[in-house]
Amino acid sequence: MLGSGLTFIAALRLALPAFAQTSVTIESVKPNKILYLFNEQATANITLKNGGTSEQKGRLAVREAWDLTESREIMSAPVTLQPQETKTVKAEWNTGSIMYGRSLTAAFVQGSKVVAVKSEFYQVADPKEWFRCFMINGGGKETSEASKTNPFATYHNYDNHFCYALSAFSNLAPQEDEWVSGQARYYIRKKELLANIQARRELGVRSGGYTIGATGGPAGYEFARQHPDWMLRDKKGAFLTYAGPVSPTDVAKKTNEHLQGWYALVPDLGNPEVVRFAGEEVVRAFEMFDWDAMFFDGLYGVHLEGNTALGAFTWDGKPVTREEGTDKLSAQCVGAVRDIIRASCPNVALWYNGSTPRAPLLEARIVSLQDTNVGTLHEIQGAQMANKNFYGHHWRSLYEIYMNERNALLKAKGIDDPVLASGYTYNLDPRNMMTKEEYEASRDTWTTANHLGALMLTARIHPCVLASDGFRPTTQFMTRYSALLWARDVKWVKEPWKIINVESNREVWWEEGVYTREGRGRRDTILNIINSPDGEAFDLKVAKDPDPAKNVEVEFTTTADPRKVRIWALQPYGYGSKAKEPTAVELKPERDAKQLIVELPPFTYYTMVVLREETGGKTR
Structure with a gap:
């Protein structure tokens, strides 16, 4: 041994x-x-x-x-x-x-x-909790192709099949062998899709479908052909639409023909029959494709009734009026669809775009997350971060955005630590945003990717859509140490300065990133420390690492026997690493009564410090 x-x-x-x-x-x-x-x-x-x-x-x-x-x-x-x-x-x-x-x-x-x-x-x-482990990392130029057969190239473990079906509301389980995706407008072939799902599952990569309309949003034209009486109309009897006018020619087209626009009719989600149909259609999709998850792109469907100056009417000209408020009606819709799905598919993951509990639709967003194996997506796109006019263009502002998302979930009543993902975070191609020389100098935007990875680690965020080899150290670290990041019993510490102090040769961010995890007679205090970027703004062209944080000292006050406290420093690998593996170093602290002091190894972007106390089951 x-x-x-x-x-x-x-x-x-x-x-x-x-x-x-x-x-x-x-x-x-x-x-x-x-x-x-x-x-x-x-x-x-x-x-x-x-x-x-x-x-x-x-x-x-x-x-x-x-x-x-x-x-x-x-x-x-x-x-x-x-x-x-x-x-x-x-x-x-x-x-x-x-x-x-x-x-x-x-x-x-x-x-x-x-x-x-x-x-x-x-x-x-756990099959009932697998979604707490998910991440989407497509990789960059060198690894995107390799990751299709070797998920360890990026540590990607979930395929989100965006807009794979005929439309966003109905026909999530098409009977045809081939069809045109309603929103993405490319051909889908069922046999190829099913074969891909199975091949990826053999690698441990889960697969999920997509809908925008089952709990709210636009419906497809083929659904209007099946149930024209379930479509909302304007005052003149024409179909209401979510995005632009609808072409009668498009409504009449076959499922393997391209359309001028995307499917964008408005179903009457105040009608229980419509809502039931929506939930049952999602179940049919789970049964047909054996999806592991379903992504709901939005929770705002009933609001569409008020988005037209002409008002909303049923097929027979009756104005749509609701006794319930839109928030309550949306919550009923979300809950009903979820219950239908859970009755047939108890272990699938359900995750929702924009469902962090904030007004409007506060109740609906909370209802969506009152579940297990569930998550919320905070969509903040790479192109936004690169925009100088965007609030999150500055690193500290972006850090605060992520922390505010986390805190909104913590404050919401009735939900138990749902998965928090950051979506379409790097859905850009840096190679097309700079010269070849600038791209090569940036090392596939290594510096920017690792700064962003440090923010995600500190906020306990699951990455969704990354497109740079620079994210591999982060996703590898997330894979190895996911228990310290995403376990349900990891709890945020609101006033960490009462027990911790950090001294550094340069600015580091840590106060918002302290957590505890208790169990088995011990308590882990998990301290995430970010080395501040050299520049204030998000910049894909940065060509060198920031100056490392050196001589960083952590002072920790324990309530346990200080002789039995163990301390580790964990770091993702850096650029040029031969092993390309995270490092874990156990540190020997200086002790002064109940206070322990350790000096951390230098770090370039991020380090996690774990302070483990033997408590005998006693809480702080």
């Missing part, structure tokens, strides 16, 4: 100077999935290479680790490598039922020396 937890991994890293004396390398560690469910049978292919001219014998030791101190041996087997031989060894294990991030570390040991080591990272989830 080489020890356990960090002791094991630290021993491997300390042994690496022996690497220069051997010709053996571990080329890759490849688990078969990026996201497992509880008690799945897992496998990993570990590829070793002997690049020398003599036979090499040793032992391959493979361990799985989670938390900060827990690990177990997966396998230990003798390996012989002939000169210039490459060999792949298969490891097998059961994932068990501990949720969140893991590492799988393979070491080649000769005698008492570890001569090669490599790790990979993945997550394990």
Whole structure:
């Protein structure tokens, strides 16, 4: 045995100077999935290479680790490598039922020396809570294609099939073999879509569908053909529309023909039959495509009734009047659709754009999040951040935007820590926004991506739509340490300065990013520290890292036995890292009565400090 937890991994890293004396390398560690469910049978292919001219014998030791101190041996087997031989060894294990991030570390040991080591990272989830592990990271120029078959290139574990169906309200489960996507206007072929979903699931990548109309919003033309009496009209009897006029020619077109505009009619969501149809259509989509989730792009449907100066009328000319307010009616609609879905699909994830509880539609937004396996998307797009006139163009303002989103969820009554995602965050192509020389100098916008990643880590945000290789350190760190970020029992500390003080050679942001997690007779205080950007504004062209934060000291006042407090500093890897793996260093504090002081390793963008107290079950 080489020890356990960090002791094991630290021993491997300390042994690496022996690497220069051997010709053996571990080329890759490849688990078969990026996201497992509880008690799945897992496998990993570990590829070793002997690049020398003599036979090499040793032992391959493979361990799985989670938390900060827990690990177990997966396998230990003798390996012989002939000169210039490459060999792949298969490891097998059961994932068990501990949720969140893991590492799988393979070491080649000769005698008492570890001569090669490599790790990979993945997550394990409760089937009812898997959405708490999700992230969308398409990668940049170098990895976007590779990630389609190798999710570890970006740590992407969820495919959001935007606008895959005929329309946003009905025909989410088309019977046709081929159709034109109602909004995105490209061809969808059912067999190819189903094959893609299955192939991605075999890699541990979940897949989800899309609708804008089931809880509110526009409906499709084919739905108007099926139920013209469910469409709202203007005073003259013409269909009401959400975005621009509707063409009668488009309404009459077949499902495999392109349209002039997107599907944008207004269904009568005050009619219970319409709402029931919407929920049942989503269920049909789950059954047809075996989706793992459904994304609802908006909760504002009943407001469309008031968006026309001509008023809203039913098909027979009766004006639409509601006794309930729009907020209450929207909440009823959202709740009814959710209940229909949950009756048939209890474990699917449901997530909503713009559902952070704020007026208007406060009640509807709270109702949408009174659920498990549920999330809210805060949409703030990369093109917005790049706009000098946008409030979030400045780093500190963007930081405050994220913290305000988090705080709005914390203040809402009746919801239990739903997933908070930031959507379309980097849905831009930096290569088209600067010269080739500027793009190459920016290292695929490495600096900007890592600053943004630090904000997401601190606010506990799940990334949604990233397009730069610079995000890989962040998403890898999220994968390994997701328990310290996204576990339901991670709680925000409102006045951290009462127990913590941070001193630094340069400005760092930390006061809003302190959390605690209690259980198993211990309490973790989780301190997120961001190194402030050199420039005030979001700038894709920045070509160098900020000056590192050095000599950073953390002072912590404990209520437990200070001799039993353990402290770690965790960091994503930096540019030019050979290992390209997060680092975890256990720190030895100075003690003065109940106060502990540690100096952190220098960091360029972000570090997480975990202070673990043995409490015996007592709370602070």
